[in-house]
Amino acid sequence: MAGADEALFRPVRAGNAFEETVERLLQSIRLGVVGAGERLPPERELAERLGVSRVTLREALHALSDAGYVESRRGRYGGTFVRETLPTPVVDEQRPDLEDTLRLRHVLETGAAELAACSLRDPGRDHLIATLEEAGSASLTDYRRRDSRLHLAIAEVTGSASLTSAVADVRMRVNRLLDEIPLLEPNLEHSNTQHEAVVSSILAGDAPAARQAMKEHLEGTASLLRAFLS
CATH class of the missing domain: 1.10.10.10 (Winged helix-like DNA-binding domain superfamily/Winged helix DNA-binding domain)
Structure with a gap:
């Protein structure tokens, strides 16, 4: 055993x-x-x-x-x-439920990436490319905001206002959880690489690849949140 x-x-x-x-x-x-x-x-x-x-x-x-x-x-x-003494977790009574948030995010954002690849139009292409560049060049202090903006942009280019609203709501929950864990530079570098893979698949109109790339990206964030908050 x-x-x-x-x-x-x-x-x-x-x-x-x-x-x-x-x-x-x-x-x-x-x-x-x-x-x-x-x-x-x-x-x-x-x-x-x-x-x-x-x-x-x-x-x-x-x-x-x-x-x-x-x-x-x-x-x-x-x-x-x-260490002999470990950090004491900050218990936030208003913290969103971790697993519920991760499951909802998975459904919404993998679906958004897939739909974006199927429905992308020229104005959306420019918007997506611009937000990707902004996220990739963001400073450490501004990274989370630019990261959020890119994820919202992916929902926006689907043309579904309801989906965009739902992604915005779940992103607020995710950010409240992310605010409780440290920013790890290797993770941010890895996230930027994964962002490029997601957006490249969307721009190419490859819906299965866009969904898979987003799934892999979300799993990385989920691993860190579970590590620090579970």
Whole structure:
């Protein structure tokens, strides 16, 4: 029978390697598989077990270090250790239900991407390209607003006011959840690449590819939200 560490440190999916690595590591810490003050497996072993590059693993560990969950120690008995005192989650009584929000977002935004690829017209093409460029060049402090604007633009070019309104509502819920977790630069870089894949598929009129690219993008965000908020 597989132990908890074997279950948590199994290979991640390639599409969102950074985000899922953060999720797995945080799960192992929060569930006590690696307890406070204990050392995580060596980098080489952990990277092999998770099926990620050591660069990706180090980015994930750096993100968790910045967030206050782990610390690096040098020397003969060094490595990456879980901090003795972990961050206290902020409990917001008005927080939207996480899983309900993620499910609703999946249905609305994958559908919006698919429909946009089927119904895109010339004015919409220009609007979509412009909002993609704005999101890609956004500063860290302005990123979430530009990201939201791009997701709304995808709904807007479908020509459905009702769908756009529904996407706007769920995006408000998502942003309230995102405001509770740290901005991780590797995730933002990855998101920009995924945005380009979504928009490219829409511009090409490839509805199945647009839906799949959006699905993969949303799964990355969902992994981080579950990691920090579950």
